[in-house]
Amino acid sequence: MRILQVASEAVPLCKTGGLADVVTALSQALLDGGDDVRVLLPAYRGLLERVEIERRFELGDPLGLGVPARIACATLPGTRVHAWLLQCDPLFDRAGGPYVDEQGRDWLDNHLRFALLARAAATLALASAPMGWAVDVVHAHDWQSALVAGYLAWWGRGRAATVLTVHNLQFAGRFAPQLLGAIAAPPSSYAPAGLEFYGQISLLKAGLVWADRVTTVSPTYADEIRTPEGGIGFDGLLRHRGAAVQGILNGIDDRAWDPATDAALAQGYDATRLGDKRVCRLALQRELGLHEQDDAPVLGLVGRLTWQKGIDLMLGGIDVALAQGAQLAILGSGEPELEAALAARVAANPGRVALRRGYDEALSHRIFAGADLFLVPSRFEPCGLTQLYAMRYGTPPVVRRTGGLADTVRDEDEHPGAGTGFVFDAPEPGAFAAALQRAITTWRDRPHHEAVQRRGMAGQFGWARGAAAYRRVYEEAIAAARAESV
Ligand code: ADP
Ligand code: GLC
Numbered sequence: 001m002r003i004l005q006v007a008s009e010a011v012p013l014c015k016t017g018g019l020a021d022v023v024t025a026l027s028q029a030l031l032d033g034g035d036d037v038r039v040l041l042p043a044y045r046g047l048l049e050r051v052e053i054e055r056r057f058e059l060g061d062p063l064g065l066g067v068p069a070r071i072a073c074a075t076l077p078g079t080r081v082h083a084w085l086l087q088c089d090p091l092f093d094r095a096g097g098p099y100v101d102e103q104g105r106d107w108l109d110n111h112l113r114f115a116l117l118a119r120a121a122a123t124l125a126l127a128s129a130p131m132g133w134a135v136d137v138v139h140a141h142d143w144q145s146a147l148v149a150g151y152l153a154w155w156g157r158g159r160a161a162t163v164l165t166v167h168n169l170q171f172a173g174r175f176a177p178q179l180l181g182a183i184a185a186p187p188s189s190y191a192p193a194g195l196e197f198y199g200q201i202s203l204l205k206a207g208l209v210w211a212d213r214v215t216t217v218s219p220t221y222a223d224e225i226r227t228p229e230g231g232i233g234f235d236g237l238l239r240h241r242g243a244a245v246q247g248i249l250n251g252i253d254d255r256a257w258d259p260a261t262d263a264a265l266a267q268g269y270d271a272t273r274l275g276d277k278r279v280c281r282l283a284l285q286r287e288l289g290l291h292e293q294d295d296a297p298v299l300g301l302v303g304r305l306t307w308q309k310g311i312d313l314m315l316g317g318i319d320v321a322l323a324q325g326a327q328l329a330i331l332g333s334g335e336p337e338l339e340a341a342l343a344a345r346v347a348a349n350p351g352r353v354a355l356r357r358g359y360d361e362a363l364s365h366r367i368f369a370g371a372d373l374f375l376v377p378s379r380f381e382p383c384g385l386t387q388l389y390a391m392r393y394g395t396p397p398v399v400r401r402t403g404g405l406a407d408t409v410r411d412e413d414e415h416p417g418a419g420t421g422f423v424f425d426a427p428e429p430g431a432f433a434a435a436l437q438r439a440i441t442t443w444r445d446r447p448h449h450e451a452v453q454r455r456g457m458a459g460q461f462g463w464a465r466g467a468a469a470y471r472r473v474y475e476e477a478i479a480a481a482r483a484e485s486v
Contacts, residue, residue, distance in 0.1 A: 001035045001036065001136050001137065001471070001474055001475075002035075002036045002037075002133060002134060002135050002136045002137075003027075003030060003035055003036070003037045003038075003135075003136065003137050003138075003139055003474065004037075004038050004040060004121060004124060004125060004135045004137070004138045004139065004160075005023055005026070005027055005037060005038065005039045005040065005139050005141070006039075006040045006117065006118065006121040006138060006139065006140045006141065006145035006148055007019065007020075007023040007039065007040075007041060007140075007141040007142070007144070007145060008041070008042065008098055008099075008114065008117065008141075008142070008144035008145065009023065009041070009098060010023040010024045010027075010039050010041050010076060010083070011023075011024045011076075012024075012076070012077050012078055013041065013047050013050060013051070013076065013077070013083070014041065014044055014047065014098055015359075015361075016097065016098060016099070016359075017167075017304065018167065018250070018383065018384070018385040019141060019142060019167050021252070021253065021385055022141075022167070022217070022250050022385075023039060023141060024039070024076055024079060024081060024253070025251060025252065025253040025256075025463050026251075026463060026466065026467060026470065027039050027076075027079075027081045028079050028080070028081055028253070028463075029251070029462075029463035029464065029466070029467035030467050030470070030471070031080060031081060032467075033464075033467055033468070033471070035471070036133075037081060037082065038082045038083070038084050038133070039076065039081055039082070039083050039084065040071075040083075040084045040086060040117070040120065040121050040124065040145075041083055041084070041085055041086065042085070042086050042088075042091075042092045042098070042113070042117055043072060043085040043086055043087040043088075043092055043093070044092050044093070044094075044098055045092070045093045045094055045095060047085060048072055048074075048085060048087070050077060051072075051074035051075065051076075051077060051083065051085070052074060052075070053072045053073065053074050054073045054074060054075075055072075055073050056070055056071065056072050056073070056087075057070060057071040057073065057131055058070050059071055059086075059120055059123060059124075062116065062119040062120050062122075062123045063112070063115055063116050063119045063183070063184055064184065065088075065090075065091075065112065065116065067088060067089075067090050067091075068088070069086060069087065069088040069116065069120060070086075070087045070088075071084045071085065071086060071087070071120070071124075071131070072084075072085040072087055073085075078256075084124070084131075086116070086117060086120050088116060091109065091112065091113045091116060092113065094107075110175075111173075111175045111179050111182065111183055111203070112182060112183070114143070114144040114145065114147070114173070114203065115147055115182070115183035115184065115203070117144060117145055118140070118144075118145050118146070118147035118148040118150075118151060118203075118206075119147070119148075119151060119184065121138055121140070121145060121148040122138075122148050122151035122152050122155070125138045125148070125152060125159070125160040126155075126159075126160075135160045136160060136161065136474070136478055137160060137161040137162070137163060137474045137477055137478060138152070138160050138161070138162050138163070139162075139163045139165065139470075139474070140162065140163070140164045140165070140207055140211065141164075141165050141167060142165070142166065142167050142168065142171060142173075142204070143171055143172055143173025143202070143203045143204035143207075144173065144203075145207075146164050146173065146203050146204045146205075146206045146207030146208070146211070147183065147185075147203050147206045147207075148162065148206075148207075149162040149164055149206055149207045149209075149210040149211035149212075150185060150189065150195070150206035150207075150209075150210050151184075152210075153210040154185075154186055154189070157484075157485045158485055159481060159485070160481070161212050161213075161474065161477035161478040161480065161481035161482075162207070162210065162211040162212050162213075162477065162481070163211055163212065163213045163214070163215065163470075163473055163474060163477050164207030164208065164211035164213075164214050164215070165214075165215045165216065165217065165248075166204070166207075166208075166214065166215070166216040166217075166225070166382070167216075167217055167382055167383075168308075168382050169204075169216075169225050169230075169231070169232060169234060169382070170232065170308065170380075171204070172197065172202040172203075172204045172205070172233075172234075173202055173203030173204045174197065174200045174201070174202050174203075175200060175201050175203070176200060176201075177190055177196070177199070177200060177201050179201065180195070180201060183203075185201075185206075189206075193209065194209060195209075197233065198233060204234075205234075205237070208234060208237055208238065208241070209237065211477075212244070212476070212477035212478075212480040212481050213244050213245075213246070213473050213474075213476055213477040213480070214238070214241060214244055214245045214246075215245070215246050215247065215248050215470070215473055216245070216246075216247050216248075216382060217247070217248065217249070217250045217382045217383035217404060218247050218248075218249050218250070218382060218383045218403050218404030218406075218407045218408075219247035219248075219249065219407055220247070220402070220403050220404065220406045220407050221247060221380075221381075221382045221383065221403035221404060222245060222246060222247025223247070224380070224402070224403060225238055226238045226239050226245070230380065244480075246473060248466055248469045248470060248473070249383065249404065249407055249408070249465075249466060250383040250385065250388075250404065250466060251461055251462050251463035251464070251465065251466040251467075252385060252388045252389065252392065252461045252462065252463070253462075253463070254392065254461060254462040257365075257368075257389050257392055257393075258392070259277075259368075259369055259392070259393045259394065262365055262369065264361075264362040264363075264365035264366055265280050265283075265365060265366060265369050266279050266280055266282075266283035266366075267279035267280055267283075269369075269394070270457070271394065271453070271454045271457040271458065274394060274450055274453060274454075277369065277370075277393075277394055280366065280369040280370040281298060281370045281371070281372070282370075283366065283370060284298065284329060284366050284367065284369075284370025284371070285298065285327070285370070287363075287366065288329050288354035288356070289351065289354060290327045290329065290351055290352065290354055291327070291351040291352065293325065293327070295325065296324060296325030296326050296327060297321075297326050297327070297372040297373055297439075297440055297443045298326075298327045298328075298329055298370065298371045298372050298373075299318075299321070299326055299327065299328045299329070299371060299372070299373050299374070299375055299436075300329050300330075300367040300368065300370070300371025300373070300374045300375065300390070300395060301314070301328070301329070301330045301331070301332070301367075301374070301375045301376075302330075302331045302332060302364045302367050302368070302386050303332050303376075303386055304332060304333070304334045305332045305333060305334030305335060305338045305339055305342065306334045306335055306338070307335070307379065308378060308379055308380060308381075309334075309376075309377070309378050309379075310377035310378045310379050310400060310427065310432070311334070311338045311341075311342070311377075312338065312341070313377045313379070313400075313427060313428065313429050313432050314375055314377045314429075314432060315338075315341055315342070315345065315429075316428075316429030316432075317377075317428075317429035317430060317431075317432040317433035317436065318345075318433070318436070320433055320436075320437065321433070321436050321437070321440060322349055322352060322353070324440070325352075326352075326440065327352050327353070327354075328345075328349075328352070328353045328354070329354050329367050329370070329371060330342060330353075330354065330355045330356070331355075331356045331360060331363055331364055331367055332357070333357050333358055333359065339355075339357060342355045343355060368386075368389045368390050368392075368393040368395055369393045369394075369395070371390075371395050372395065372443055372449075373395060373396055373397070373398060373436075373439050373440070373443060374386065374387065374390035374395045374396070374397040374398070375397070375398050375436075376390075376397050376398070376399040376400070376405060377398070377399070377400050377424075377432050378399070378400055378402060378403075378405060379400070379402070379427050380402050380403055381399075381400070381402050381403040381404055381405045382403050382404060383403065383404030383407075383408075384399075384403065384404045384405050384408070387399050387405055387408060387409055387421070388408060388459075388461045390456075391408075391409070391420055391421065391456030391457065391459055391461070392456070392457060392459070392461060393457075394453040394454075394456065394457050395453075395456075396412075396420065396421045396422065396439065396442075396449070396452045396453060396456055397409055397420075397421040397422070397456075398421065398422045398423075398424070398432070398435050398436050398439050399421060399422070399423055399424075400423070400424055400425070400427060400431075400432070401423045401424065401425050405423075406423070408459075408461075409421040409422075409423055410423075411423040412438075412442060412452050413438055417451070418455070419452055419455065420452060420455050420456040420459060421439075421452070421456065422435045422436070422438050422439040422442075423435065
């Protein structure tokens with residue numbers, strides 16, 4: 001099968017969150033299974049210098065912007081996955097992030113930047129196959145590429161099949177309705193059964209409405225987004241799409257994330273050498289300026305510091321553990337108020353709370369390895385990857401029972417002798433604190449903690465199952481697209 005993945009991030013070239021890990025690892029797994037895969041990604045600043053360009057292909061001016069676009073063909077470094085890098089310098093060659101400028105403000109022309117990404121994908125997927133590679137299915141990810149399903153549907157018959165994966169429904173790609181013309185959407189698409197969303201347009205909706213199949217990244221999140229509470233305005237549409245909407249649990253790249261071979265760690269280890277993990281713990285304490293103490297657990301947290309991630313819940317419930325000597329190692333960046341609240345905790349707990357702001361891939365590995373327990377107190381979590389990395393690194397997670405966290409972590413007290421972590425329900429500091437206490441009590445009983453560690457490390461979190469599930473969805477999408485054109 002020829003699959004064109006379209007995304008705004010893919011490791012190792014560009015990453016702000018789990019999307020980037022998923023796009024590359026899924027593509028590699030599909031490739032390993034015999035499929036032919038390309039990943040279409042914007043050529044943000046500096047990205048072309050990090051790859052070897054095999055050839056270039058002129059795309060013309062797909063969106064009528066008055067500037068040409070082209071594709072640079074390369075391979076995603078460290079993988080065998082072919083990348084098609086969409087070059088349009090006025091839109092993508094800028095200092096700043098993929099979505100925001102250096103001050104953290106959304107780029108004002110994000111509608112154009114990502115409409116171009118989707119339009120390029122649609123152009124590449126046309127039957128005439130300008131790259132000489134006839135696409136069977138276009139797999140779009142999140143709002144940044146969802147519009148490809150709209151373009152192909154509006155162009156009509158004989159089109160490639162389309163699949164949209166929703167990684168986070170909260171990011172709907174909302175813009176003023178006046179921009180409809182600029183993104184080359186027909187006026188008729190501004191309708192409740194189209195792009196219209198509470199008086200604005202939502203680019204995500206193009207995929208929710210027109211993609212042949214819609215997936216999201218865990219079965220529980222797939223259920224949650226069909227309820228008024230979790231659906232945040234899209235639940236009616238998602239229910240209406242019926243069986244076309246499915247949840248497929250994310251996997252992880254278990255070669256890149258392997259504590260036995262991880263080059264970022266002071267010491268490799270596996271489930272038979274858990275003692276060696278203590279070397280990583282000590283190295284982490286040293287690196288972060290935490291007291292080199294043995295008799296209290298190190299709690300790790302890596303992620304976006306936002307309301308979604310429940311950072312405030314954690315802060316509200318952490319004090320009892322800190323008073324008992326627990327240490328907290330945090331890596332992340334996000335909302336200024338949360339960063340400030342965390343910084344205040346650091347100041348109040350020297351040697352016991354450490355915060356590293358910003359993005360640091362290698363340090364994240366050292367926290368997964370060096371911590372004793374890992375915190376994921378998310379209010380909602382479509383899938384979540386950090387709890388999977390933590391379990392793989394023998395660091396039992398404390399998570400809220402929501403979305404993919406509910407699907408991947410088994411509570412040790414609810415399933416004695418079968419748990420992989422600790423789970424709480426209410427999005428409240430007290431509920432988090434109670435689960436954390438249970439985790440710490442287990443940690444103090446070393447053989448018990450090790451049993452939980454080993455079960456997490458034995459989990460099968462690779463992509464094989466997920467890739468097979470996506471392959472079935474692609475087949476369904478191809479059949480649906482074919483049925484439409486007869
Ligand atoms: P989300 O995509 O909602 O942010 P996920 O758990 O799916 O959450 O994925 C987050 C990914 O980004 C994980 O691979 C995590 O390790 C990584 N990550 C998040 N923040 C940082 C950071 N500050 N430094 C390094 N890696 C980070
Ligand atoms: C989103 C979600 C996260 C998920 C990731 C990859 O960023 O917030 O839960 O793991 O996408 O699918």
